[in-house]
Amino acid sequence: MKEEYRKLSKYTGGIYRCTQAYMSDILKPYGLSSASCPYLLALYHEDGVNQNQLSKELSVDKAMSARELKKLMDQGYVKKEVDKKDIRAYKLYLTEEGKSLVPDIRKEMINWNRTITRGLDEEEKDELMRMLDVVLIKAKQIRNLKKDEE
Amino acid sequence: MKEEYRKLSKYTGGIYRCTQAYMSDILKPYGLSSASCPYLLALYHEDGVNQNQLSKELSVDKAMSARELKKLMDQGYVKKEVDKKDIRAYKLYLTEEGKSLVPDIRKEMINWNRTITRGLDEEEKDELMRMLDVVLIKAKQIRNLKKDEE
DNA sequence: TAAATATAGTTGACTTATCAACCATATTGG
DNA sequence: CCAATATGGTTGATAAGTCAACTATATTTA
Known part of the structure; x- marks a missing residue:
């Protein structure tokens, strides 16, 4: 990155x-x-x-x-x-x-x-959604983990 | 979508x-x-x-x-x-x-x-950033357009 | 060049969102 | 069974962010 x-x-x-x-x-x-x-x-x-x-x-x-x-x-x-x-x-x-x-x-x-999302074709949009889903799940996991530590 | x-x-x-x-x-x-x-x-x-x-x-x-x-x-x-x-x-x-x-x-x-972003490989991350860039630019354009209408 | 318009920044009122403390009820493990 | 702990929801304080109105200066244009 x-x-x-x-x-x-x-x-x-x-x-x-x-x-x-x-x-x-x-x-x-x-x-x-x-x-x-x-x-x-x-x-x-x-x-x-x-x-x-x-x-x-x-x-x-x-x-x-x-x-x-x-x-x-x-x-x-x-x-x-x-x-x-x-x-x-x-x-x-x-x-x-x-x-x-x-x-x-x-x-x-x-x-x-x-x-x-004009500027992205249908396949790219699907890809974008899939990747954001992966990222959000991970981000939420960590956030919940942190809460449990307290 | x-x-x-x-x-x-x-x-x-x-x-x-x-x-x-x-x-x-x-x-x-x-x-x-x-x-x-x-x-x-x-x-x-x-x-x-x-x-x-x-x-x-x-x-x-x-x-x-x-x-x-x-x-x-x-x-x-x-x-x-x-x-x-x-x-x-x-x-x-x-x-x-x-x-x-x-x-x-x-x-x-x-x-x-x-x-x-673990769960995405390097190429996917680059793709994600590129696509988000495209989307943000568009979203900002419309927002500014709307302001000018007023 | 004067009037109209646009831009930079500030402020007050409001919306969006979080955190922490709390009450009440559920669930779990000795 | 009952003490400890977890969970669902509410509330108060505060942070994050917007919008609209305003002042002051710049820029455009008639």
């Missing part, structure tokens, strides 16, 4: 921040923020998970999830159910209203991703 | 956040934050730039740069000089103290990047 000592985080951070800025504009008319969007998209595909699982899936702190999910519940897009097998935990679901929002948001997200 | 509609920002965001968390621990003994680190590394390579140029290079808002650079100046790691050709602007430099910090930080950053 030669001189690329700082670039990985420059790239990931930069792309992420541009994405947030863009989506934040797109989501404003829906009364949604760029931070709440990942929750809607994730719950659309995986019902009934709890906040910790969701936080890990999205690589964010569970405190963040607690607050964002509270907003989404207040807006009526997400509902919680106590998990009968573990009364500390909630099972999370989209409401009908929440579900109806997702297709549009998803389209916008696809559109943005397609736009910023 | 099939079903990958949300994943690019999941990956970039996730990798970025893990990196921040890791570097934040590493930098604590130096009295530095993960947010100030990019400035030290960037200035080590490119002296005499101004805050706007630096902000663009790092894909952050200039307000962020103003505040982080102020901290670094208070700590004695960065100094400003009024640009004689444009008295609105400052030219930014690392102090000797600032310069002496960089090699260690850089080593840590390289080490982290090497660790999270």
Whole structure:
């Protein structure tokens, strides 16, 4: 990786921040923020998970999830159910209203991703995703390892 | 990109956040934050730039740069000089103290990047960086375009 | 050259995100 | 079984980052 000592985080951070800025504009008319969007998209595909699982899936702190999910519940897009097998935990679901929002948001997200990856062919995009997946898994592993040391 | 509609920002965001968390621990003994680190590394390579140029290079808002650079100046790691050709602007430099910090930080950053990219061979890493570069350039373009519309 | 516009930097209000401490319940191992 | 430990969720404090409004100087153009 030669001189690329700082670039990985420059790239990931930069792309992420541009994405947030863009989506934040797109989501404003829906009364949604760029931070709440990942929750809607994730719950659309995986019902009934709890906040910790969701936080890990999205690589964010569970405190963040607690607050964002509270907003989404207040807006009526997400509902919680106590998990009968573990009364500390909630099972999370989209409401009908929440579900109806997702297709549009998803389209916008696809559109943005397609736009910023013009310049790569389909095969390269697949490669990029595969490699980012490898890197993210590793990065999360180390982060969790560090937490266990404490 | 099939079903990958949300994943690019999941990956970039996730990798970025893990990196921040890791570097934040590493930098604590130096009295530095993960947010100030990019400035030290960037200035080590490119002296005499101004805050706007630096902000663009790092894909952050200039307000962020103003505040982080102020901290670094208070700590004695960065100094400003009024640009004689444009008295609105400052030219930014690392102090000797600032310069002496960089090699260690850089080593840590390289080490982290090497660790999270284990699983990719050298050729793949180069490919990854090249593709992320293409994507970031595009993402920044659109972001700037949007600003001009306003 | 004067007016219009653009650019550099700062600040206040706000969003996004983390960490640490905490409560309550679950799980594990003596 | 029960003590120790782990896990799910919440909250307060704080860091990271954006946006919009502003001041001051530069640049463009009519």
